[in-house]
Amino acid sequence: xxxxxxxxxxxxxxxxxxxxxxxxxxxxxxxxxxxxxxxxxxxxxxxxxxxxxxxxxxxxxxxxxxxxxxxxxxxxxxxxxxxxxxxxxxxxxxxxxxxxxxxxxxxxxxxxxxx
Amino acid sequence: xxxxxxxxxxxxxxxxxxxxxxxxxxxxxxxxxxxxxxxxxxxxxxxxxxxxxxxxxxxxxxxxxxxxxxxxxxxxxxxxxxxxxxxxxxxxxxxxxxxxxxxxxxxxxxxxxx
Numbered sequence: 001x002x003x004x005x006x007x008x009x010x011x012x013x014x015x016x017x018x019x020x021x022x023x024x025x026x027x028x029x030x031x032x033x034x035x036x037x038x039x040x041x042x043x044x045x046x047x048x049x050x051x052x053x054x055x056x057x058x059x060x061x062x063x064x065x066x067x068x069x070x071x072x073x074x075x076x077x078x079x080x081x082x083x084x085x086x087x088x089x090x091x092x093x094x095x096x097x098x099x100x101x102x103x104x105x106x107x108x109x110x111x112x113x114x115x
Numbered sequence: 116x117x118x119x120x121x122x123x124x125x126x127x128x129x130x131x132x133x134x135x136x137x138x139x140x141x142x143x144x145x146x147x148x149x150x151x152x153x154x155x156x157x158x159x160x161x162x163x164x165x166x167x168x169x170x171x172x173x174x175x176x177x178x179x180x181x182x183x184x185x186x187x188x189x190x191x192x193x194x195x196x197x198x199x200x201x202x203x204x205x206x207x208x209x210x211x212x213x214x215x216x217x218x219x220x221x222x223x224x225x226x227x228x229x
Contacts, residue, residue: 004158033216042119042204043159043219058216090158103149104217106158 002027004107006091012113013081021076021110023091029105031094032074033058034066036087037109043090049074081114088112118142119207121220129228134192136223138205141186145207149217150179150190153202162203163190195227 033048045058049068146167151159
């Protein structure tokens with residue numbers, strides 16, 4: 001089954017304790033990205049990756065890191081989480097179509113609470 | 116700077132009637148638009164898209180209309196069904212932009228009453 005998986009689905013942590021949210025896709029997609037969803041703000045892109053070893057900042061990258069060592073995996077790293085990073089996080093992937101844009105497939109989300 | 120706006124946080128319609136969800140954008144470089152549907156505890160799923168070279172795209176009960184001069188698009192659902200109750204996100208992309216990333220609106224909660 002084609003899918004994007006994220007782990008963990010729920011996480012409660014404390015300020016300053018490093019954490020990693022994993023993301024994996026089995027569709028051989030080149031493009032992967034991370035979003036956060038906050039009430040009244042919709043989904044905002046944190047980081048994206050056009051392919052292995054190619055990553056770039058999205059709209060709200062502060063406080064986050066990513067890596068893309070393998071095509072299927074795109075982990076999101078919070079080196080020193082703060083309460084304002086409490087949010088619902090989504091990983092997504094897609095092929096790069098002829099127009100440069102294709103349908104994105106989203107993971108189920110990770111609910112993060114930073115105390 | 117919210118480049119994609121969905122001004123209605125919520126919409127309630129009766130089963131069998133038409134649902135119209137609206138979306139406005141400000142960036143004239145956007146040339147591809149998508150609608151996603153999101154149920155609670157799930158990720159968004161792609162619904163329908165439209166390129167700026169078209170003004171209408173239809174897929175079953177779902178039709179998206181694009182008015183480039185007004186920088187406005189809308190999603191019509193006819194007839195609406197209770198299973199359509201979800202949050203709908205409008206998204207836009209500029210193919211020429213770096214990464215061709217999607218910019219999302221705030222979302223509209225659609226409730227279809229039986």
